[in-house]
Amino acid sequence: MTDSPIPTNAPRPVIALGADHAGYPLKARIQALLEAAGYPLLDCGTFDTAPVDYPDFAAKVADAVGGGQARFGIVFCGTGIGVSIAANRDPRIRCALAHDTTTARLGREHNDANVLALGARTTGFAEAEDAVHAFLDAQFQGGRHIPRVEKLGRALIERI
């Protein structure tokens, strides 16, 4: 018997976190949330609010998830737009930009998203926390969504 909120038969997957300076405050908040919930974290930075370039940190998270060091990633910038563009450059990544629980959940259920993007300046702390839980608790629905997701893996860059 234990007071831990984590069932011993349900180990938490590793989550990679990455943000630019605008996203850092929300990353710190989500980091605390996930640590309290028992998720092992891989913090890809940035680590303060000094200006940096969001593509660099989205790339670190994409590498962590694409390379198998983390099961999921969460990326943050002011709007979530910049990091979502950057993460989706990597054909191993399906990054869902969400602004509430519904879009976060549907990103997992329909698109098998392995990275969640959040806007630190456009989504409130409480909505973002709920969106993270919705994303991590949802399951890909498979079925008719499978061939569509497979097409996302064949990068359009091949056609240029």
Add this chain to the structure above:
Amino acid sequence: MTDSPIPTNAPRPVIALGADHAGYPLKARIQALLEAAGYPLLDCGTFDTAPVDYPDFAAKVADAVGGGQARFGIVFCGTGIGVSIAANRDPRIRCALAHDTTTARLGREHNDANVLALGARTTGFAEAEDAVHAFLDAQFQGGRHIPRVEKLGRALIERI
């Protein structure tokens, strides 16, 4: 003197539109909005609500914008997530998934987005119409955003 709302000294840029079956109703609505405003349109389909795969239609819009046939693109699916992932596979594209005027405007101002993604099942018609106007009326701010946008053009795929 004319009743036209379009100043003759401000020709409208060509806009490419693309949607899956879930996004089709919003595409039809935005198509009517933009036609009334005098924008030349390139309709990449789909043309009804029969099920299709969203990556195919995002690819058509990406090719139209990346190839110069259209200045901007707007892509639609249920949440906007699937089409935004697909469009951003193309390194010529910076696709901003927006759910209101603020995120649509910031996608242009900060990320120099050339494609807007909207969720037909998660964003109302009125919000979507306002977001389209905000996107098309905004200007890229340049400055500190330039080197970040340039990094988006160097696809992460190169690093795999």
